[in-house]
Amino acid sequence: MLVAIDHVQLAAPAGSEDALRAFYTGALGMTEVPKPPVLAARGGCWFQAGYVQLHLGTEKDFRPAKKAHPGLRVRDIESFAARLAARGAEITWDDDLPGHRRFYTQDPVGNRLEFLEPVTRP
Known part of the structure; x- marks a missing residue:
């Protein structure tokens, strides 16, 4: 019986660990x-925030995930997007998921990442 997702694994090219550390931490x-x-x-490296774990493993002939992605729930999504943009990340907002604010960005090796926050209505 499934009870939770333990982690999500993303691929990365060998030797990219320093760039991944700078971005994820x-x-x-x-x-x-x-x-x-x-x-x-x-090789590779693992990261955690609360119960969320992302594992970045090295892969020969690496190609970044352009469609597949983890969806990471955040608080104060506007500030989070501004934080990433201030560090040079390209932010692409998407309004197609009802009841949520969300955006996409890429990690330093090109993997797609989704960040979302439910919209609470008074």
């Missing part, structure tokens, strides 16, 4: 989680 405010030694030897 600096821009997104996540914390890097140490990988077990046997997995650390493969």
